[in-house]
Amino acid sequence: MKHTNYSSLSQHPGAHWQVLGELELAMGANAELTIRAWLAEILGPLNLHADFSNKVLSSAREAVLRAGQAEAAIPFHHLHLLVFIPAERASQAGTWGFFRIEKVEDGANSQSNPDHAIEFYLYVEGQ
Numbered sequence: 001m002k003h004t005n006y007s008s009l010s011q012h013p014g015a016h017w018q019v020l021g022e023l024e025l026a027m028g029a030n031a032e033l034t035i036r037a038w039l040a041e042i043l044g045p046l047n048l049h050a051d052f053s054n055k056v057l058s059s060a061r062e063a064v065l066r067a068g069q070a071e072a073a074i075p076f077h078h079l080h081l082l083v084f085i086p087a088e089r090a091s092q093a094g095t096w097g098f099f100r101i102e103k104v105e106d107g108a109n110s111q112s113n114p115d116h117a118i119e120f121y122l123y124v125e126g127q
Contacts, residue, residue: 017084017121025064025079035060035081042083046122052096056083056120059100063118067102080117086124094124 021042025031036057043053060081067079103117 016087018087020083020085023081031064032061048096056098063100063102067116078115080115083120085122094126096122097125098122
């Protein structure tokens with residue numbers, strides 16, 4: 001498991017998003033407690049409502065479970081969880097939303113097993 005926190009948020013190339021944090025897990029690891037602790041740590045400074053944080057956690061659990069099931073057909077090297085927030089936030093007040101994107105590296109271009117990435121994009125609605 002590799003845990004990356006970005007003390008000074010890094011800009012995602014070609015987009016208006018900043019990486020809030022990245023977690024790399026080996027497939028097959030019992031990850032629930034690790035994901036819960038990691039999300040609590042990186043989302044804490046945003047002072048999000050508990051219901052919203054729980055929705056992100058539930059979505060992460062669901063995606064990791066699905067990735068584990070897919071791993072039986074396509075063995076993955078690692079599972080990456082990334083959380084992005086807008087590069088420019090006028091205010092943290094307001095209703096937060098998120099969407100999730102899952103990506104699998106093209107195994108044909110990889111000498112080893114491909115990686116699976118689950119990206120969460122958090123945003124303040126209306127901004």
